[in-house]
Amino acid sequence: MFDIISPSFNGDAGTIAQKEGLFEELTDLWDREVPDKKGVKLKDVVLPNTMEYSAKIDGKFYQIPMGAYALGLFYDKTLFEKNGWNQNPKTWDEFKKLVSDIKAKGIIPITYPGVYPDYIYFGFRIKMFEMAEKKGTLDQFTKDYRSFKQPFYTSTEYKEMWNRITELGKMGAYPDGVAAINHTQSQMQLLQGKAAMAATGDWVENEMKDSIPDGFKWGFMSIPFGDSANDKIWIENGIGAGSMMIWKNKPENVKKWAKEFNLFLMTNEIQAFNGKFGISPIRKDFADDPKNLEQLQSAPRAVLEFAKNNKSQYGTTVQDVSFSHPSAARATKLLQDSIIDMATGKKDSGAVLEEAEKLLKEAIDSSKK
Amino acid sequence: MAQPGVNTAGSGGLLRKNKVQKRIFIFFAIGPSFLGYLLFTLYPNILSVYYSLLEWNGISASKFIGLDNYIYMFKDNFVWTSLYHNLILMITVPILTIYISVFLAYLLNNKGYLESAFYKVLFFLPNVLAIVVVALLWRFIYDGEYGMLNAFLKLFGIETNNFYWLGDTRTALWAILPVSIWSGVGLYIIIFMNAMKGIPASLYESAILDGATHMQRLFKITMPLINPVIRVSALFLVLGAFKGFELILIMTNGGPSGSTEVIGSYMFNMAFGKNSHNYGYASAIGMFLFIIMVVAKMIIDKFSKRDEIEF
Numbered sequence: 001m002f003d004i005i006s007p008s009f010n011g012d013a014g015t016i017a018q019k020e021g022l023f024e025e026l027t028d029l030w031d032r033e034v035p036d037k038k039g040v041k042l043k044d045v046v047l048p049n050t051m052e053y054s055a056k057i058d059g060k061f062y063q064i065p066m067g068a069y070a071l072g073l074f075y076d077k078t079l080f081e082k083n084g085w086n087q088n089p090k091t092w093d094e095f096k097k098l099v100s101d102i103k104a105k106g107i108i109p110i111t112y113p114g115v116y117p118d119y120i121y122f123g124f125r126i127k128m129f130e131m132a133e134k135k136g137t138l139d140q141f142t143k144d145y146r147s148f149k150q151p152f153y154t155s156t157e158y159k160e161m162w163n164r165i166t167e168l169g170k171m172g173a174y175p176d177g178v179a180a181i182n183h184t185q186s187q188m189q190l191l192q193g194k195a196a197m198a199a200t201g202d203w204v205e206n207e208m209k210d211s212i213p214d215g216f217k218w219g220f221m222s223i224p225f226g227d228s229a230n231d232k233i234w235i236e237n238g239i240g241a242g243s244m245m246i247w248k249n250k251p252e253n254v255k256k257w258a259k260e261f262n263l264f265l266m267t268n269e270i271q272a273f274n275g276k277f278g279i280s281p282i283r284k285d286f287a288d289d290p291k292n293l294e295q296l297q298s299a300p301r302a303v304l305e306f307a308k309n310n311k312s313q314y315g316t317t318v319q320d321v322s323f324s325h326p327s328a329a330r331a332t333k334l335l336q337d338s339i340i341d342m343a344t345g346k347k348d349s350g351a352v353l354e355e356a357e358k359l360l361k362e363a364i365d366s367s368k369k
Numbered sequence: 370m371a372q373p374g375v376n377t378a379g380s381g382g383l384l385r386k387n388k389v390q391k392r393i394f395i396f397f398a399i400g401p402s403f404l405g406y407l408l409f410t411l412y413p414n415i416l417s418v419y420y421s422l423l424e425w426n427g428i429s430a431s432k433f434i435g436l437d438n439y440i441y442m443f444k445d446n447f448v449w450t451s452l453y454h455n456l457i458l459m460i461t462v463p464i465l466t467i468y469i470s471v472f473l474a475y476l477l478n479n480k481g482y483l484e485s486a487f488y489k490v491l492f493f494l495p496n497v498l499a500i501v502v503v504a505l506l507w508r509f510i511y512d513g514e515y516g517m518l519n520a521f522l523k524l525f526g527i528e529t530n531n532f533y534w535l536g537d538t539r540t541a542l543w544a545i546l547p548v549s550i551w552s553g554v555g556l557y558i559i560i561f562m563n564a565m566k567g568i569p570a571s572l573y574e575s576a577i578l579d580g581a582t583h584m585q586r587l588f589k590i591t592m593p594l595i596n597p598v599i600r601v602s603a604l605f606l607v608l609g610a611f612k613g614f615e616l617i618l619i620m621t622n623g624g625p626s627g628s629t630e631v632i633g634s635y636m637f638n639m640a641f642g643k644n645s646h647n648y649g650y651a652s653a654i655g656m657f658l659f660i661i662m663v664v665a666k667m668i669i670d671k672f673s674k675r676d677e678i679e680f
Contacts, residue, residue, distance in 0.1 A: 010641065012643075013427075013428070013646055016426050019429070114624070114625070115622045118643075177533025177537070179533070179537070179621075180511070180534070180541075180621075182508070185512070322644070324424055324425065324426040324647050324649075328644070328645070329639055329644065329645030330447060332644045332645065333447060333642075337624070337626045337627035340626055366424075
């Protein structure tokens with residue numbers, strides 16, 4: 001087995017592997033000095049709340065985020081400028097107005113690959129945390145979300161997220177025949193100006209680099225769920241864009257040097273190198289040197305720009321718990337099969353969420369036996 | 370009885386040596402394939418039976434739960450919905466594939482077209498394409514905006530308004546049928562053509578003298594004589610309709626809204642899905658699928674004609 005791996009697990013397989021103790025704990029690296037800045041600890045040089053919202057198991061880290069990825073709505077600035085559309089709506093009402101304006105021009109407001117319908121969550125899932133923070137229940141919500149505590153699918157935040165998705169769907173925000181559209185097709189709709197915004201991640205520029213037309217300028221926005229311009233807008237980001245995990249069952253010397261290598265990957269030089277290939281930096285001092293920013297691809301740079309221009313907050317929707325009972329998988333499948341119809345209001349999201357909640361309860365009860 | 374002057378002890382030794390050589394030959398001829406069968410087919414299948422009795426995500430310690438997976442499976446509506454989709458494919462795909470293959474094989478064999486060789490290559494071409502290529506090709510054909518199907522219908526004045534054939538629950542499963550048939554017909558044309566070549570020309574000559582039409586020759590001579598081949602082909606196609614899911618995984622991923630989910634894709638996603646790693650339950654579904662295929666085979670054997678006509 002390799003000494004180190006770049007985690008690209010399928011769904012919650014990574015969580016399961018970490019829980020089983022297959023990887024070396026890396027928590028101590030947060031208190032180590034970064035190699036390119038004397039006297040500065042790693043935990044003090046990463047983006048705000050990185051440690052708090054990073055994936056960990058029982059408080060322990062098994063991967064350090066070398067890079068981040070951001071999820072949200074990516075768009076063509078040129079198209080928006082040409083049509084005079086609002087590139088930075090600050091409130092939910094402003095965003096709905098934007099959707100109407102786009103629809104009025106006969107362009108699809110929001111596209112996503114319906115063949116994998118949970119991509120729609122890229123634009124909305126983190127909004128649950130945004131709503132919880134506004135209510136003053138962020139800490140409890142985060143704890144409950146991460147541990148799959150019930151009510152999960154029928155929590156106020158989850159239901160409200162779906163109410164908003166459906167509200168936009170009834171306005172005609174999503175493409176006709178979306179169920180037949182895959183990643184390439186939805187992203188091509190964006191590049192060809194047939195869709196104004198795509199729910200995807202900041203890797204989209206690197207993925208489509210051979211197809212980007214001249215004049216296309218990457219822009220990013222996260223949907224504002226608040227009703228005031230002063231409300232914070234949350235951006236979903238995640239770890240996994242290049243972090244390294246170390247196998248536990250290796251000689252101590254190997255693990256020691258693998259940890260040093262992990263620390264080396266956190267230098268701004270490596271952050272800039274990764275930025276050339278679409279990986280967003282995780283260092284908050286990355287932008288201090290303008291030369292670093294120049295090396296970033298436009299899509300991740302647009303995310304940084306949005307974060308700078310708005311009262312924003314990065315957050316992650318990782319979960320610390322997984323279930324092997326088939327009811328948990330059935331709950332996920334039920335939702336996945338219902339997303340397209342729920343998004344357009346053809347199916348009552350409330351009823352589906354209730355049923356998913358029941359299935360989740362079966363899985364949780366089974367895990368307690 | 371020993372012949373006078375014949376050294377029987379020597380011939381006995383020769384016989385023994387022959388037997389040993391024969392056994393060594395059989396061992397080396399069959400051994401590697403049999404070993405491969407044991408390692409890559411029988412052993413994993415036996416292991417699957419064991420896994421089906423577990424609750425196991427593939428990494429953590431497994432939990433023995435006996436027949437719970439099977440009890441759960443019978444209450445799982447997704448299993449029955451998937452099987453219903455398989456049933457539709459099982460009824461339509463084999464019948465249409467065989468019908469078209471026999472018809473085209475008969476034409477190519479008996480009509481004596483000059484460009485017959487070209488047609489054989491053309492019909493067989495889909496069989497040499499990777500399943501991913503076939504799936505992506507047909508995704509393009511069915512596309513709403515740029516799809517060939519919509520463009521073709523427009524030629525006849527039928528406006529589809531950029532309809533996405535794979536994006537609607539009413540059409541998605543039926544859209545899979547032409548793909549399955551198109552990608553399978555070529556192989557069966559070749560099989561049936563070879564079977565038809567074994568039919569003596571004299572039978573057709575006698576039939577022609579008696580005034581038999583092409584259709585009569587096809588149904589009264591050709592099909593009865595190649596019936597064993599048709600039966601085996603039907604069996605492969607029916608089993609394929611239950612087992613196969615790669616096309617669906619790539620074209621629709623079981624959507625829209627689960628309307629193209631088949632038992633194979635459901636089982637696959639249960640084991641290797643994004644938020645599902647339940648090898649135990651997936652194995653139980655696999656065992657159920659195995660039983661279904663055995664029953665299907667028995668039904669085909671029972672209800673298909675076994676008469677083998679000698680000529």
